[in-house]
Every structure is written in C-alpha cells, then in structure tokens.
Amino acid sequence: MFAPTPLPVITSFPAARREPLHRRLLRGAGRAYQWVEVALDRLVAPALNPLYHTGTIAVFSLAVATVTGIYLFLFYRVGTAAAHASVEAIVAHPFGIGALMRSLHRYSSDAAIVAAALHGLKMLLNDRFWGPRWIGWVTGLALLAFVWFTGATGYWLVWDAQALVLSVTTAKFLDVLPFFAEPIVQTFVANDRIQNFLFFIVLFIHVTVPLVLGALYWIHVMRLARARFLPPRVVLWVTGVALTAASVLRPALSGPPADPTVVPASIPVDWFYFPYFPLTALDPRLAWGIATVFALVVLAVPWLLRGAAPATARVETPACTGCTRCYKDCPYEAIVMVARTDGSRYKTQAVVNPARCVGCGICVGACDSGGIVLGDEPIGVLASAVTTRLAESRASGHDPILVYTCRLMASLEGHLVPVARAGSGHGVLRDVPGAVVMGLPCVGLIHPDLLGQAVAAGARGVYIAGCIPEDCQFREGSTWLAQRLAGARLPALRDAPGVRVGVEWYSPVERARFMRDLAAFARDLA
C-alpha cells in the first residue's frame, strides 16, 4: 500500500470546505443558467452561442446606435412640437433610409441594454465578479446605468406620450429630493411651459454621455489582456442582420405627440428600458427606498457573495529565465516583466501582482523552468501527486487513465470515490474504472510535459475536460492549452512516444456527456 500524500492545494477534490448557504444558492442558480447555455450550444453550436458573446454584442450594438444616432442628429429639431414632427419627418425620408436609421437606433439601443444585462447576469451566475474582478463588476454596473440613462434621454427627445410619462414619473421621483426650489413636475403641466432650452440640455446629455461610456469601458476592461471589443465575425454579422430584420419587419414608431391634457388609453412602451413604469404609481419615497437598497446590494455583490480566496501565483525569481511566456499568457495582466534584481545572467524577471491574480494557474502551465508557484507549491508537487495516485490506482488493480478537468469537477464530486483509503484525497470515477481525476482551477495550468510524465507514471492515457473556449472561466485557458498541444504555442507538446491524449470542452453541468466521452476514450485505449 502506498502512503497517501495530500493533494496540492490547487486541486479541487475533495472540496476543501463546505461553502456557506448563499454560495451554494448562487452555484445552484449558476447551474440552471449553464443548462440554458448548454441547450443553446446543442441548438446552434458554441461558436455561435450568443450567450458567450453578450459583452461584445453590447459594444457592437452601441456602435450601431452611435452611427445611426449621427444620422438622426443631423435632422433632429428641438421644441415640443418640432421634436416630434422632426422625428416623423426623418421616418419619411426617401427610400426608407430614415425609417431604417431610426429603427436601427432604437433596436440597437435595446440590444445593447439587453446584452449588457445578460452579460452581468452571466458574470454573476458563473462566479466571475469577486476578488480582482470586482472592478469589472462595479464598472459594468456603471456602464449599464449610463447606457440606460443615454437611452432614456433618447426616448425623451422624441417628445411623444411615452416621453411625457417618463418626464412626469422622473420628475416626481426627483422632486422628493430637497435640492430643488421648485417642483420639476410643474414644468410638464402644459406643453407651453417647456422651453426649447430643455431640449438642448437633454440632447447635449444624450450626445455626450456616450463619451463617458467610452472612458468607463476602458476601466471595465483595463485588467484584461487582449480584451475583445467586437464579437466573432459571424456573430457580428448575424447580430447586424437581426437588428436590420427587426427594423425592416417592425419599424420603430413614435407614440402620439405628448399632450399633458390627455392620458392616452394605451401607449407603446419600451420595456427593455422602462420595465418599472407599472411601479410608478408607488409613493416616490418608497421608490427611492427600493432603488437605493437595490443599488447598494447590487454594488456590494462582489463582497457579499465572494468565495474563498484562491491560491495566487508567485514567481520563484532564481528559477525565472525571463522568457516572458507567463507575461504573454496571463489573461488578466497580473504579470509584469521587470529588470533583474538578483544578479542573474537573465536581463528580466517576471513579477506577479497578487491584487490582479485570479489564481487560474495559466502562468504555471506556460513556464518551462518551474519558476512560478501557485499557492506556494511548484508544479512538481502536482506531478508527484499524480504519480502517487496513478501508482495507487495500479496497486488497486486498475489500468489507470488520468483525467484533468476544471469547472466540471463541481458536477463530478458525487461520482468520485477514494481508492486507497478514505481521506487520501484523490478521486476515481465510480462509473469508469481506473479513471483518476485531478481537478484544477483551469486546464490552462497543464504544462504539456505533465502529459508525458503521467504516462511514464503508468497512465494509459490522459483525458482533458476543459471549459468551452468561448466560455473559459479564466478567458483563455482552454485556448492556450489547445494551442500548446497542437504545437502552435509555447511551451508546445514535445515528442512523447506512446502518449495518448484526448481533449474535449464541456459546460460545468455536462457530466453525462463527459462520462460517455471518457468511456469511449477508455475503449479506444484498450
């Protein structure tokens, strides 16, 4: 019997400790969301799944709104009568150009706010909002608020019945504050009280706030290496086609002109922007209370729902050769190259900024010299743990397969059993004899040399179950791994006679597909 050794701190079986209730609820909601993603994956393929590109679809939609907005700006006129009339005149432009521009402007604004909201929901339910990622969460909320504000002012400029409802409800909301000497709502008791100057102010806000959006967006992605601004080309084109189709088939129309002496029986409302309209009958003070509590809670989410701090990376300077691979591969710009301080023959060394490190370990997989440790443990600890577990498995009569996986571990834990003795800290899949599972934060942590070492230690083959690249928990781990194994990225897989490696991508909830694929891989090895 082999003496069991504890697993490296970076492995995720068995779970280090039971998470509190709010974290388990969040994970449960996350699994429900991931099933929706899986359903779309199977319907349209991951490469086309719009739920994996919500952030970039929002940016693209805002770009469309900006371009079409310039066209509308050229023909827009201010004034209670002129505003509505000018928008109607734009819609009547020859060849349907004006109608198309106006409709694209509206629907791209809608698509932007929907995509941005879905993006935030995805980040929340996939646990990507705390630790160093708090800044993305907070600036994302600010972006969403500014997108809403910009869109709302755009609706106001049309000065139709919806704009009047927006004006009156917003004015009542603001009038609760003790800042205004005169109730703003009195401005809207009659059209002749509304001065053209107010239209200029709102138009100015509508045009200039997008500049703030640009600055906020820069902060939003400043901690991301190789931040993507636009979706993949095919998704970009089909998003554009979808917006155009909506514009042609269902052109955006104004409501009736704003008339404060009439409450229309029915008005068209953009529910993407104004879902709260039915609540405007509430006392404004209650509305302020609800809005304030909601905003504070949502802003505090990165601290209220945070998980256990991950093991972060650190550079063992004497071993660092200054090759810059970790610096290039880090998806969060948490590594910088600085001048050497230890008198080594290498000119530079890598330094990890722990405030930015999310503990993915991609840098560990990029390092040839073992110069980076994760959680104070070098990759050699993982390799020796794998060797031990494979040996234990062979001693138990199995012909083992080594499985490396990441987020899928959450679905596997109930299906893993210890083989040597309880508490030895390694898992073998109950349904696939001899499958030794090592859960990692990210499969990008796998240095290609680990695969050869595993086979040398007795594994029949190695199966890697990573995240779908479009949805990698750490952005680029799956992509870098695939490129390393294909020899397209350093460190590349070296000649390793006899090593059989299978790689597949899974959503964290796709346990059944993983089991089928792994069983097929095991049969192929036999």
Added chain:
Amino acid sequence: VSRAAVTLPQHGPRPHQMAVFIVVLSVVSWGLGAFAAWPWSPGGPRTAYVRVSVKHVTPPLAVAQVLSADELAKLPPHMRPQGGAPTSAGRRADAVLTLELDGRPVLTRTLRPTGLHRDGPIHAYEEIRVAPGRHRVTVRLASAQGSGPTETRALGRDVDVSPGQVLLFEHVAGTGWRE
C-alpha cells in the same frame, strides 16, 4: 508513434445548427421589436385626472420692519431698500390647499414656503383620479395674512370629464387660479 497522439475538439457549426441559429435570431428580432413598443395603459381604463399646480407667494408672518435713517446708513449701498421699502420680515405664512369633488373634500395639503428660512414661494403639484362624468370641482388656497384674516382664493367649476382627460387647475403667483 513518435509524437503524442492528441485528439483536439473540432466543433464547427453544422448546417442544421446554422438553420436553428437563424430561427433563434428571428425570434430575438421579433422579441426586440415587440417589447420595444408593447402597449401599456398608464391610467387604466375609464380613468381621468384632476391636476392642481400651485405657485404662490404668501405674506410674511412677522410685521414688516421699516429701517430708520441711521440703520439705512449702516447698510452697504447695494443692500439699502429702494424708496424706504420695508425689509424682508423672514418666514412667510403656510398655505392650505383644498380640493373638493362634488362638494366632498378629497385633498387637503398644508404647503410650506420654500427656502432655508421659509421665505420663498410655495409650490405644489397634486393629482387625483376621478371617474369620467359630470363633476363639481372646487380648489381653494388659504393663507394667513400676518396677524390679519386668512385670505382664501377659490375656484369652482362644473365640468364634464371624459375618459383619459386631464383637468388642470393652476394657481399662478400674482395672478391667481386659472384653468
């Protein structure tokens, strides 16, 4: 094999997935168009409104003070009241707004002057729902005149209110009630 045998995923969209993608996008397009202009009834059926908007300057509570020549001389030139007019007496009086519908009071509000020293005008904006039909609407604005009698400004009208109509009763400072 001299090199490791690696099987990497190759998942491009298949033709039927492209077709489903187009269907999904069509549904999304329809959803965008539909929910960007879904009808809503802001007042509910068979509803009308009476709105009351008030701006009024009530008189000062305290007796106005007339400065003596010596007091005027101590003031900087730009702060001296023109023509020996009284100086500001500070806080102004509250006013009471009452709205009666068919002789029945449906709204009573005590309105305080604005400003830190309560020496500004009073403002109010009130809105009540009424059933369509013929109504007698009376609005009153009562404010104390210092130590003198209360001044009441009232307007009463018999009106036919149709569904969706908004009746505005507006009190303009210096002018009084107007419809």
